[in-house]
Amino acid sequence: MTLDAQPRPVGRGRHDDGHGDDDTSGRPRRGRRILRWSALTLAALMFGGAAAGYLYYEHLNANLTKARLNLGDSTPPRAAPNASGQTPLNILLLGSDSRNTAADLKLGGSRADVGRPPLADVQMLLHVSADRGNMSVISLPRDTMIPIPKCTDPDGGKVYGALTLAMANESLGRGGPGCTVATWEKLTGIHIDHFMMVDFAGVVSMADAIGGVPVCVEQNVWSRTPEGHGSGLKLKAGTTYVKGEQALQWLRTRYGFEDGTDIGRTHAQHMYMNAMVRQLRENATLGNPTDMRRLAETATKALTVDEDLGTVKKLYDLSTELQKVPTGRITMTTLPTVQWSQDRNRLVPATEDADQLVSMVRTDTPLDGKGARQLTEQVSDDPAAPAGTLAVRVRNGTGSTAKAPVLHRADAVVRALQDKGFAKAAVDTTAAAGATTVVLYPNHRLEGDAQAVAKALGIPAPQVRASTDVTGVTLTVGADWRTGATYPKSAAPTEAPESAAVLNGGKTDACMPVQPGFTW
Numbered sequence: 001m002t003l004d005a006q007p008r009p010v011g012r013g014r015h016d017d018g019h020g021d022d023d024t025s026g027r028p029r030r031g032r033r034i035l036r037w038s039a040l041t042l043a044a045l046m047f048g049g050a051a052a053g054y055l056y057y058e059h060l061n062a063n064l065t066k067a068r069l070n071l072g073d074s075t076p077p078r079a080a081p082n083a084s085g086q087t088p089l090n091i092l093l094l095g096s097d098s099r100n101t102a103a104d105l106k107l108g109g110s111r112a113d114v115g116r117p118p119l120a121d122v123q124m125l126l127h128v129s130a131d132r133g134n135m136s137v138i139s140l141p142r143d144t145m146i147p148i149p150k151c152t153d154p155d156g157g158k159v160y161g162a163l164t165l166a167m168a169n170e171s172l173g174r175g176g177p178g179c180t181v182a183t184w185e186k187l188t189g190i191h192i193d194h195f196m197m198v199d200f201a202g203v204v205s206m207a208d209a210i211g212g213v214p215v216c217v218e219q220n221v222w223s224r225t226p227e228g229h230g231s232g233l234k235l236k237a238g239t240t241y242v243k244g245e246q247a248l249q250w251l252r253t254r255y256g257f258e259d260g261t262d263i264g265r266t267h268a269q270h271m272y273m274n275a276m277v278r279q280l281r282e283n284a285t286l287g288n289p290t291d292m293r294r295l296a297e298t299a300t301k302a303l304t305v306d307e308d309l310g311t312v313k314k315l316y317d318l319s320t321e322l323q324k325v326p327t328g329r330i331t332m333t334t335l336p337t338v339q340w341s342q343d344r345n346r347l348v349p350a351t352e353d354a355d356q357l358v359s360m361v362r363t364d365t366p367l368d369g370k371g372a373r374q375l376t377e378q379v380s381d382d383p384a385a386p387a388g389t390l391a392v393r394v395r396n397g398t399g400s401t402a403k404a405p406v407l408h409r410a411d412a413v414v415r416a417l418q419d420k421g422f423a424k425a426a427v428d429t430t431a432a433a434g435a436t437t438v439v440l441y442p443n444h445r446l447e448g449d450a451q452a453v454a455k456a457l458g459i460p461a462p463q464v465r466a467s468t469d470v471t472g473v474t475l476t477v478g479a480d481w482r483t484g485a486t487y488p489k490s491a492a493p494t495e496a497p498e499s500a501a502v503l504n505g506g507k508t509d510a511c512m513p514v515q516p517g518f519t520w
Helices: 030-041 050-063 102-106 168-173 177-188 200-209 245-252 262-282 289-302 312-323 351-362 409-419 444-457
Strands: 065-067 089-096 120-128 135-139 145-148 163-167 194-198 213-217 238-242 303-306 330-334 337-339 347-349 393-396 438-441 464-466 474-477
Touching: 050 289, 050 312, 089 177, 120 168, 120 177, 120 262, 135 262, 135 351, 145 168, 145 177, 145 347, 163 168, 168 177, 177 194, 177 303, 177 351, 194 200, 200 245, 200 289, 213 245, 213 262, 238 245, 245 262, 262 330, 289 303, 393 409, 409 444, 409 474, 438 444, 444 464
Parallel strands: 065 303, 089 194, 135 330, 393 474, 438 464
Antiparallel strands: 089 120, 120 135, 145 163, 194 303, 213 238, 337 347, 438 474
């Protein structure tokens, strides 16, 4: 899924030391040469004339399937620019299990599946930092139980009512990928700029087009239960270049990896994506015009993208942004979850760790602990009203899975606000919990007021955001601020929680553990 920019395949190319593209030798980077040749491939030079080049460009554009970005009723605001005027880039990457084409049906499922709504079995949020210096990826296990907002199908206008709790992969069948975008935005409070989706057949054709993807298992593995369940993946221990149906089997394998749950599947998908982009960056055959043309055909036919990303030129521009990130600054994670029911694949987000991970991405804080972005003030187009007139509601969200909430914590923060002139600050007894303190506001007219509250208490500006869950400026005091009248400067986390199963993009020796009972 995540078409991130990553390291090289095991044992190939230079700099397999974990530093990726941080090459200071002065030699031109192969990745940049490939990108330049890619642009030429899509222009007249490849086919001998401007008219022919234009026609082929339009042909590739026509290959792309386009869909509306967001099918919900609202969207979070875009992140505020940094001091250099740069903004982060957020892309939702989806894998569909649709069986609505002959090619997809051949790769899995039965004829009874034809026509049923597709499921988003792979979901990854790709966050590229504002300065393009790092990249963060969050995967959501497909069976995680989360709220799904109301969505409206753009083809026919059918309205799907909001669901309080449902499997995350169901969102795709409620109007299309735009409903999955709306679901992620509600879950995270992060504005999503684009989505890219590929189906079974697309995964196979992409792997074939780049000559296979290197993956590794610690032991011989065969994903097959006595009852006949499993992906059918059968590999020898060590590294294998998978392509065709075998590549799809790797991405779908649950039985056979780690503990046989959906969590292990997401970890295997991270390894695959790291390796795939290493191939795209470093495989010399992609400098061949015929190979590049085949890859261009394959990629454009395989992808469904949002309307604003629906041309080859825009996809190329996106690839140049991704290429700016050094491989050693790419961090792959899985949203921390806990078991929700007796079915160990039914999960819910683990409140404290999941909040920490999402909050770091939302505030453009690197997950690897390098160069955390610490902002204490940002400019709003909405001027703040006088402090004495602001009605600020304060909630006590200091409880966590490890600690009980601090009694009367909201009262203490209300007094601190009143001491600073916010005479109308008052306690809000609405139940709340969160790893990170946030100041929420319902619309842009109150943004300046919310920022003024945050500034008065020393709360970092990225922790101020819009939310449809409040009706006025609302401060939720999180588990990161259990004492004191001002927000502690060291409270903001600087690394992803251990439970997020971090995989660095520069790690070329990653190898999947095999579940006991699935060796041969």
